[in-house]
Amino acid sequence: MCRSLATLSAAVFLSACGTGASPPAGDGSQTLRYPQTERSAHVDEYHGVEVADPYRWLENVDERTAAWVRQQNAVAQPYLEAIPARQKIKARLTELWNYERYGIPMQRAGRYFYLRNDGLQDQSVLYVADSLDGEPRVLLDPNELREDATVALGEFVPSPDGRLVAYSLSDGGTDWRTWHVREVQSGRDRPDILRFIKFREASWTADSKGLYYARYPQRADGSGDDSKQMSIWLHRLGTPQSEDVQVFAIADHPTRNPYPEVSDDGRYLVITVYDGSLSTGIYYRRIGPDGTPQGEVVRLIDSFDAQYQFVDVIDDVFYVRTSADTPNGRIVAIPANATSRTAWRDVVTEQDFALVDATLVGGRIIAQYLKDAHSLVRVFDLDGRLAYEVDLPGLGQVEGFGGSARDRRTFFAYGDFLTPTSIWSLDVETGKVTLFREPQFAADTSAYVTEQVFYESKDGTQVPMFITRKRDFRKDGTAPTMLYGYGGFGIAQLPAFSVPVYVWLEMGGVFAVANLRGGGEYGEDWHVAGTKLQKQNVFDDFIAAAEWLIAEKYTSTPKLAVRGRSNGGLLVGAVMTQRPDLFGAALPAVGVLDMLRYHTASANARQWSSDYGLSENEAEFHAQYAYSPVHNVRPGTCYPPTLVTTAESDDRVVPWHSYKFAAALQHAQGCAHPVLLRVETRAGHGAGKPTWMQIEDWADQWAFLVKALGMADVETTG
Template sequence: MNKLLFSMVTIMTVSAALSACTTTEQVSAEHADEELDYPVSPRSDQVTDYHGNSVQEPYRWLEDVNSQTTQQWVAAQNRVTLPYLADLEQRDALKTRLTQVWNYERSSTPFRHGRFYFHFQNNGLQDQSVLYVREGLNGAPRPLLDPNQLSDDGTVSLTRVMVSPNARYLAYAISDGGSDWVEFRVRDIQSGEDLADRLTGIKFSNVSWLPDGSGFYYSRYPETPAGDADDSRSVAIYFHRIGSAQRNDRRIYDLSQYPSWNPYPEVTRDGRFLVATVTDGFSSNAVHILDLTNRDARWRRIIDYWDGLYEFIDSDANLLFFSTTAGAENGRVIAVDVNRPQPQHWQELIAERDATLREVRYVGGKFFAHYLDDAHSQIEVFNAYGRHEDSVELPGIGSVDSLTGQASHLETFFTYSSFTEPGVTLRYDIEQQQVEEIDRAQSPADLSNYRTRQVWYESDDGTAVSMFIVHRHDIELDSANPTLLYGYGGFNVALTPSYNPSYTVWLEHGGVLAIPNLRGGGEYGANWHQAGTKLNKQNVFDDFISAARYLIDEGYTSPQQLAIQGASNGGLLVGAVMTQQPSLFAAALPDVGVLDMLRYHTSSANAKAWGSDYGLATDAEEFAALHAYSPVHNVEPGVCYPATLITTGDHDDRVAPWHSYKFAAALQNAQSCDNPVLLRVETRAGHGAGTPTWMRIDQVSDQWAFLLDKLQSESQSSNLNAD
C-alpha cells in the first residue's frame, strides 16, 4: 500500500527551486573538475510497502512527466548538460568526423512481391531512408515513399511497410518523434498516391493482407471512454477493408478475458487460415487459428501449452510450419497438421542443432535456416522434407540480416555485415545453389586497420562467456587503451558482429570496443536466455563485471580507461553494474534505461510484459531479487560513482523517461566526488527507432566527447582523422 506523503507544499517548493536554478552561464567545461551546480531535486517522504518492506520513493513526483514541475526540472537539467557537452574540447572534431563516416550510400535487403522489387536506400546523411520500387531485379528504381518529406526535422519516421500480395497497395506505418504509437496509411503503388485510409491506436502490430489485396488484419488497443487508445489493456485483432473508415473495422479476435494476452495476426499465403500468435512476455507464446473459408468456423487453440516460443513460418495446405524452442532449447522446425494438432502428431522437419536457430524462411520450396554458431551467422538450406541440401558461404564472421523471399520465388536475398564490413547484399539462386553479390556499401573510413577477436572468459560462477573485441591491428596491451564495454543481456536478443559508423570513429581514436554475449541474450539458446532472467538476473551483471575484469587483467585497459554503455535493458545493465562496482569503471553511458525495477510495470501493458524477463515486485520472491539490483534503489550517499551521462527522450513511450529522471536525481544527490552526473533529454525523440541521422550524430558526438574527456589515456591526443 502506498503511503502518499508528498504534499502540494513540496511540489510548490520544487517549482520555486527550479525557477531559480542554474543558468547556462554558470556551467563551463573549463571547470569540469569543479562541483556542478545541478538543479534542485527535492526528496519527498513517500514510502511504499512491498510485502512488509518499506521502500522510500523520494523521486516519485518525476513520474508525472507532463507536469509543469517535472518539465521545468528537465529543462533545468538540459541547461546544465548541453553547454557542458558543447564545450568539451573534442566535441566539434568528433561531430565533424562522425558526419564524414556516416556519409556513405547504403541499401537494405531487397524484398519481392510479384514482379516488383522493393528496397530502402539512404544517400548517406538523409535523416530517414527512402523506399524504392522497381519492376524486375534490373529495372530502374523509383522512389515510392520518402519519409523525409513528412516533417521538417526528420523526426517523423517510417517504421513498417507491408505490400499486398498482388503488389497493388503498400500499407505503411509512421511514427512521430520516435513514439511506439503509429498511424497506418495505404498507398497505391502504381500511382504513388495515398488512399484515404488512416488507422490509429496501434503500437507493435504489422498488417497481414488477404491474397487479393482487398483488406488486411491488424491488432490495435481498445479505446478509453474519451476515445483515446488505452495501452494498459491488451490488443484485439481487427479486419480493415480498403477504402473503409477505421470505425467500420470488424473486431475478429478479442482475448481481453486474459488481460496479459496479446494476439497478432498472419494470413496464410493461400488465404485459408488466419493465424494468431498470442504473446504473454518473451519466453513463450500460443497459436490460435481461424478457418477463413468457413463462415461458421470458430477459433481453435492448436498450440496452447506455453512451453516455448512458436514462430509461424509458412503453410502448405493443412500443414503449418513453425520454428520452436519447445523441446529444443536451440530451436527446431516442426509441421503441425491443423486437423491433428496434438504434439504426438507433429512432424519434426529440422532437428535441433548445436547452433542456435534464429530465423527460418520458406522460399522456393526450401527452408532457409539462419543459425548463430558462437554468436555469428550461418545459413543452411533444407528441402521441404527437412533434408539438408546446402550451406551458404558467407564472406566472414559476421551477421545476416533480413532473409527475404516467398514460397513461389526461386531466389532469396540477405545482407551480411560485420564490425568492419558496412554491408554486402547477396542473392542466392535456388536452382543453381549459387550466391552472387548485388550491392556493397563503401565506408569513407579505412576499415582495414582493425581486427576482431572472439575470446572466452569465466564469469563469477564459472560459466564460460564469449566476447568480441575490436581494435587496431597494432594494439599494445599496456593497459592504456580507452575501452568501451557495451552490453545488453536480455529478452533473447543476440549481439552479433554488425557495422555501426559511430564505433568506427571510436576505433579511429585508439579505442577498443568490447561486446560480450551475456546470459539473458539469445546467442546460445533458450536456456542461455533463461539463465539471465527473473531470479537469475544477477548472472547478467556478473557476466558483464567479469568481462570488465578480463579486459583489465589481459592488459587491454584499466579502470581509469574503461567506460560502459548500454541502451534500454542495456541501460539497466549499466545502472546495475555501476552501482554494484562503481570503482571498476571511469565512465558510464546508460541510455533509455529501465532503472526503477519496482515500478517499471506501471507505465503500460507493454512494460508489464517484461515480467517474463524481470519478474514483478508484486511477487514477494521476485521483489527481493529486483530490489537487490534496481539501480534507482541502490544508489548510496558517500560513494564516488563513475562520470555518468544519462540519455533519454521525452517522447519515449516504451521505457518511460522517468526512469532516467529518477536515476539522475538519485545519483546527483549521492555523488561524493567530482565525477559529473549529467542528464541529457532529447526532445522530439523516443526509444531510438526512427531517430533522424542528424540527431544520432549529435548524441554520439556528445557521448564520445564525454568519454574521451573522462578516460585517462595517452591515446587521447591521437588524430581523429588518422584513417
C-alpha cells in the same frame, strides 16, 4: 539543423537555482551545479519491506517535470558542447556517415520495394522498381513530412498484387503507428487511415482488398490505451476505421496479446499470442478468398510453455519453430487438424547451435543459427534433409531470407564490426550467393581487426566476447575501451557495423561486446540463465568481462567505459552501482532502471516480466530490490562520470526511469565526477531517429568520454 533539446540559457538557469540547488560537482576543470530536485517522503511497502520512492513525482507527465528536464538539459548541453573534441568528432561522424545504404528488397508480383539512403538523408527513402534491374522511383520520402525529419517511416507491406503498399508513420519517435495505404502507380495515398497500433505489421488479405491488424482500444479522449490488451480487426479498403470488424480478442487471460498474419496461401489467419519472450501460442482461423473469416478460432498451440514461431503453412500443415523440449530449437510440422502433440513431426531436429529464425522460401526451409555469436545459415528440404549451408561473406550477422513458397530467389543482409552492411541474393534451388548491393565506405577498415575471446564469469561459466582494435595494438593497459552489453530477452549481440564505433576506433579506442547470459547466443538455456531470480548472472558476466579486459592489459579502470541501451541501460545501471570502483565512465541509455515499478508503465512493459519477474511476487521482489539501480544508489559513494540519456517521447521504456536514476545519482554522488542527464524532446526509444539527431547524440557521448577518460590529443581519422 538546430538541436531538438529542451534548452534553457545556462546563465538563467544558474541564477534561478540560487543556493537551493544540489551540491556542486565537477571533474576538476569545470564545476556543475545540478537542479534542485525535491525528495518527497513517499514510501511503498512490498511484502513487509518499506521502500522509499522520493522521486515518484518525476513519473508525472506535467509542467513541473518538464521544467525539471529543461533545467537538466541546461546543465548537460553547455557542458558537452564546451568539450573541445566535440566538434572534431561531430565532423568526422558526419563525413563517414555519408555513404549510400540499401535495405533488403521485397518482391511482390514482379515489383521490388526497398529502402535507400544516399548517406546523410535523415530518413531512408522507400523506392519501387518494376523489375530487379529496372529503374527505381521514389514511392515515399519521409524527409518531406516534417522540417526536422522526426516523422519516420515505421514499416511497409506491399499488397500481394504489388499495386498498393500499406505503410506506417511514427511521429517524434513514439512506438505508436498510424497506417496509410499508397497506390504504387500513382504515388497517391488512399483515404484509409488506421490508428492505435504498435509493434506489429498489418497483413494483407489474398485479394489485396483488406488488412488484418492488431490494435489497442481507444480512450474517451481519442488516444490509444496501451494499458489494455490488443485485439485483431479486419479493415476493408475504402471504408473508415470505425466500420472495421473485430475478429478476435482474448477473453480468458489478462496480459496476453494477439498478433495477426495471413498465411502465404491466403487461406489462414494465423494468430500468434504473445505472453512474454518465453511464452507464446499459435491459433488460427480459416479465411475465404476475399479474406472473410470462416469458422471458429482453432487453438493449435495453447500450452504457453515455450517459444513458438509460425514459419508457414503448406497443404494444411503448419511449420513452426519452437524451443519446446529443445533449448536450441527445432522445426516441427503440425497438421491443421492436430488435436495432440502425437501428431507433430520433427522436420529440422535440434542442432548443436541455437536456431533463432526460419523462413520457408521456394519450397525449402531457410534456418538461421548462431554459432559462438555469429550467423550460420542452413537450408533444408521439407522432409528435413540438409540441402546445403549458405556460403556467407564472413563471420558476422545476417538477416532477411524473406519470400514465399513460390519464390526462387531471396535476399539477405550481411555485416560485421568492420564491414558495412551489404545486400546479397540467394538462389534457393542451387545455393548460389550473389552480391546485389555493396556500400562504398570512405575509410580503410583493414587497419583494424576483430578477435573473439572467452573469459570466465563469477560462477565459472565461459562467456564469449568480441574485441575490435587496431592491428598493431599493444596491451599496456592505457587504451580507452568501450565495453558494451545487453543480456536479456533472448536477444543475441552479434557483429554489426557502426559508424560511431568506427570513429571510436579511429580515436584510439578499443570496442568490446560481451555476449552475456540472458541473450540468445546459446539457445533458451543461455537466455533463462539470465532471467528473474538468476538476473544477477548477467551483471556478474559483465563485471567479469571488465575485470578480464583489465587483467589482460587491454585497458585499466580509469580508461574503461561501459555502455548499454534499454535492457542494456539496466545492465550499466546495475554494474555501476554494484562496482562503482571498476569503471572510468558509464553511459546508460534509455534504461529500465526502476525494477519495482517498470511494469506499471504499459501492458507491453508488464510482459517484460518473463525476464524480470514482478515485484508483486515476493521472491522476485527480493531479487529485483537487490539490483534495481534506482534503489541501490548509496549516498557518499564515488560513482564514475555518468551521462544518462533518454527521450521524452519514449513510450517503450518511459523516461522517468532515467529521471529517477539521474536524480538519485546527483543527490548521492560522493566525489567530483559529473552526473549528467541529457533528454531529447523529439525522439523515442531509438527507431526512426533522424541522422542529424544521431550524429549530435554520438558526438555528445564520445566527447563526454574524451573528457571522462582523459583522452588527450584525440585523432578522428585513420
